[in-house]
Amino acid sequence: MTVAAVAALHDLPELVVGDLLFKVAPPRERTTIEIVVERDASLVLKAPPAVTIERATDFVKAKRQWVYRKLIEKDALSGPPVLKRFVAGEGFSHLGRSYRLAITPDGTGVRLDRGRFHLPSDQIAHGAEAMQRWYTEVGTKWLRKRIRPWAARLGEESVTVEVRDLGFRWGSARPTDGPQHINIHWATLQLPPTLIDYVLVHELAHLRELNHTPKFWSIVDRLMPAYETHRTALAAAGKHVWLGSIM
Numbered sequence: 001m002t003v004a005a006v007a008a009l010h011d012l013p014e015l016v017v018g019d020l021l022f023k024v025a026p027p028r029e030r031t032t033i034e035i036v037v038e039r040d041a042s043l044v045l046k047a048p049p050a051v052t053i054e055r056a057t058d059f060v061k062a063k064r065q066w067v068y069r070k071l072i073e074k075d076a077l078s079g080p081p082v083l084k085r086f087v088a089g090e091g092f093s094h095l096g097r098s099y100r101l102a103i104t105p106d107g108t109g110v111r112l113d114r115g116r117f118h119l120p121s122d123q124i125a126h127g128a129e130a131m132q133r134w135y136t137e138v139g140t141k142w143l144r145k146r147i148r149p150w151a152a153r154l155g156e157e158s159v160t161v162e163v164r165d166l167g168f169r170w171g172s173a174r175p176t177d178g179p180q181h182i183n184i185h186w187a188t189l190q191l192p193p194t195l196i197d198y199v200l201v202h203e204l205a206h207l208r209e210l211n212h213t214p215k216f217w218s219i220v221d222r223l224m225p226a227y228e229t230h231r232t233a234l235a236a237a238g239k240h241v242w243l244g245s246i247m
């Protein structure tokens with residue numbers, strides 16, 4: 001008698017299908033498979049004990065478009081993390097262009113100079129933090145200037161941008177009675193300028209409408225008529241953005 005080797009889904013901690021990563025929830029007595037998109041945009045797969053990897057993969061593939069829609073609704077970055085190593089030649093993006101890393105014998109922090117990122121050798125152990133600091137500092141200056149025409153279109157004289165680590169979100173915004181301000185993830189600075197503009201416009205629109213209602217999208221449309229193309233491009237580009245994970 002032979003028993004076919006059928007791999008059980010619950011032998012895996014995670015299931016990766018294409019560019020989506022699902023945590024596998026502990027098996028529970030249930031009859032259906034379910035995908036849960038968590039608040040932080042992480043994905044969880046809940047399935048009956050006997051489900052095979054093959055069956056779960058087919059299920060996820062069939063639901064893929066739904067998952068992407070949910071992730072877009074959450075303004076989320078998604079997918080298995082992009083990992084970086086702090087060795088000479090590693091690539092890092094800035095404003096949509098990729099630059100190689102060079103390790104330098106001295107210096108005080110990361111520099112982008114003559115087409116390369118330079119990292120002092122004594123900071124290799126904290127390379128991720130040093131890079132994030134660079135994106136944050138350079139990005140803050142760049143974004144504060146970049147947002148002006150968009151804020152003006154919205155009818156705001158000034159909107160302050162703060163660059164932070166926002167986990168799995170590109171940006172966040174909450175209207176106040178006082179001066180307006182939005183937060184942008186430091187990782188956003190890796191994107192091409194047109195996609196960063198879309199993130200800015202999206203967060204600016206949230207200053208008028210908190211939720212993704214038709215009113216919200218009509219504000220986005222008024223500020224940036226080509227936004228749908230950028231929104232789709234952003235969902236695709238997000239999978240290649242480095243969020244600080246190291247190898």
Ligand SMILES: [Zn+2]
Binds near residue numbers: 075202212
């Ligand atoms: Zn939003």
